[in-house]
Amino acid sequence: MAPLKILISAYACRPHQGSEPGVGWNTIAAIAPDHQIWVLTRRDNLPSIMAELAVNPMPTVEILPCGLWGERGWKRALPLVHLHYYLWQMRAYFLARRYHRAVGFDVAHHVTYVRYSTPSFLARLPIPLLWGPVGGAEAAPAAFFEDFRWQGKLYEWVRSLAHRCGSLDPFTQQTARRSALARATTEETAIRLRQLGAKRVEVMTAIAIAPGEFAQMSQCPPPPVAPFRLITMARLLHWKGIHLGLRAVAAAGLPEVEYWLVGDGPERSPLAQLAQRLGIHERVKFWGKTTREEAIAHLGQCHVLLHPSLHDSGALVCMEAMAAARPVICLALGGPALQVTPATGLSIPAHNPKQAVQDLAEAIRTLAGDGDLCQRMGAAGQARVQTHYSWSERGQALRQTYRELAQP
Numbered sequence: 411m412a413p414l415k416i417l418i419s420a421y422a423c424r425p426h427q428g429s430e431p432g433v434g435w436n437t438i439a440a441i442a443p444d445h446q447i448w449v450l451t452r453r454d455n456l457p458s459i460m461a462e463l464a465v466n467p468m469p470t471v472e473i474l475p476c477g478l479w480g481e482r483g484w485k486r487a488l489p490l491v492h493l494h495y496y497l498w499q500m501r502a503y504f505l506a507r508r509y510h511r512a513v514g515f516d517v518a519h520h521v522t523y524v525r526y527s528t529p530s531f532l533a534r535l536p537i538p539l540l541w542g543p544v545g546g547a548e549a550a551p552a553a554f555f556e557d558f559r560w561q562g563k564l565y566e567w568v569r570s571l572a573h574r575c576g577s578l579d580p581f582t583q584q585t586a587r588r589s590a591l592a593r594a595t596t597e598e599t600a601i602r603l604r605q606l607g608a609k610r611v612e613v614m615t616a617i618a619i620a621p622g623e624f625a626q627m628s629q630c631p632p633p634p635v636a637p638f639r640l641i642t643m644a645r646l647l648h649w650k651g652i653h654l655g656l657r658a659v660a661a662a663g664l665p666e667v668e669y670w671l672v673g674d675g676p677e678r679s680p681l682a683q684l685a686q687r688l689g690i691h692e693r694v695k696f697w698g699k700t701t702r703e704e705a706i707a708h709l710g711q712c713h714v715l716l717h718p719s720l721h722d723s724g725a726l727v728c729m730e731a732m733a734a735a736r737p738v739i740c741l742a743l744g745g746p747a748l749q750v751t752p753a754t755g756l757s758i759p760a761h762n763p764k765q766a767v768q769d770l771a772e773a774i775r776t777l778a779g780d781g782d783l784c785q786r787m788g789a790a791g792q793a794r795v796q797t798h799y800s801w802s803e804r805g806q807a808l809r810q811t812y813r814e815l816a817q818p
Contacts, residue, residue, distance in 0.1 A: 415446050417448050417510070417532070417535075418519050419521060420434035420449055420450065421452055422523060425459065426462070430523055436618065436801050440808065441809060443805075446472075447471045449471060450502045450505065455475075492572075495528065496529075510537070516538075517539075517815050518539045520585075523544075524544050526546045526547060526573075528576055529581035529582045533589060534584075538590035539591075541586070541592045542593035543595045543614050545724070547573065548598050548744040549570060551743075561676075577606060583606050583607055587606075587609070589610075591610050594611060594614075595615055596613065598744070600613050615749065616723070617724040617726045620801045624733050627730050627734040630709060635781075636666065639712040640713070641715055642716050644719065646678045651720045652677065655716050659774065661771035662774040665693075666778075672697045672708050678698075681696075713737075714738070714774075715739070717739065719744070722743070725745045725746045731791070732788075732792060737777060737791065739756045739758065739773045739774065740755065740757055742758060742759050754790045754791035755787055
């Protein structure tokens with residue numbers, strides 16, 4: 411079949427990075443072999459993209475840098491970043507419209523940001539739009555707010571308000587109505603997309619594991635027999651739920667269990683104080699911010715990933731842990747709830763903090779007392795990632811989706 415002409419909107423797009431930039435670049439790399447790709451992205455992404463293409467050429471990919479005046483100044487404050495993103499989307503539309511007249515795209519695909527409450531003006535082009543996967547509707551259950559400091563409560567309130575206001579934007583509603591297919595990272599976001607008027611909605615995570623990353627993670631050695639170690643790899647933020655992890659370790663009542671925290675952030679001091687009050691500070695190790703290689707080495711020394719996050723849209727770290735054959739203990743919220751199955755880990759309901767801590771503690775006791783179960787879950791997780799969460803698999807599925815959407 412003849413290759414399609416695909417227009418990609420990837421505001422965040424950089425090779426060899428995680429989070430949104432990784433989603434942007436890995437999507438392009440996954441579909442490039444079979445289609446002609448035009449990529450709308452920020453000008454400041456260009457150096458890293460061109461450096462990668464110089465080493466690994468992609469003849470079917472053309473980069474369309476799109477910028478606004480004084481871009482560096484926009485990055486100094488979070489509200490300006492969001493305003494820049496919105497205005498960039500408008501600028502990208504006019505550039506896309508001009509190229510469409512010359513090229514005649516078959517399908518448009520909005521890839522990043524992965525956010526449902528901001529419009530993609532590509533919906534105004536006279537071609538099918540694949541919107542997403544997008545996320546953002548995930549939220550910490552109200553019962554858990556009692557544990558947040560005032561800064562955390564303010565953050566959650568502002569975040570919720572921003573998404574609600576974005577949902578009232580007529581251009582966001584138009585994006586939903588005009589999308590040929592809207593994909594949501596979680597069922598929470600899928601509900602919002604349907605409310606916005608999207609006619610066809612599917613749930614699919616935005617993240618996956620590249621073949622090289624899977625090979626690297628799968629080479630993690632088995633952990634030492636003792637002590638039994640849990641690891642959390644995350645920024646130390648209130649909504650990551652690490653305070654719940656600390657309480658669960660204390661409640662588990664297993665003096666041989668260690669808890670390693672890889673990452674840094676504003677909650678480090680309160681978390682250290684909490685570990686002291688709980689009497690487990692000697693078994694809690696704060697590693698701080700590390701390189702990726704160091705983080706993987708730490709994971710190799712641990713038995714289980716403990717990921718008590720309260721609202722993750724994706725959670726690549728859960729996929730990475732499964733690729734490394736480590737079971738995952740998580741809360742049954744957001745993206746992790748879709749990734750972790752009973753065969754690959756323990757997904758804990760999150761009704762209130764007391765219940766969540768008790769059930770997390772029971773999950774810790776279960777895995778700490780059953781090495782065979784840990785190995786079986788680890789092997790099942792590794793197989794699940796290879797089958798369902800590889801960028802190779804994602805690319806194949808996307809190519810089929812583009813064909814379907816391009817049919818008259």
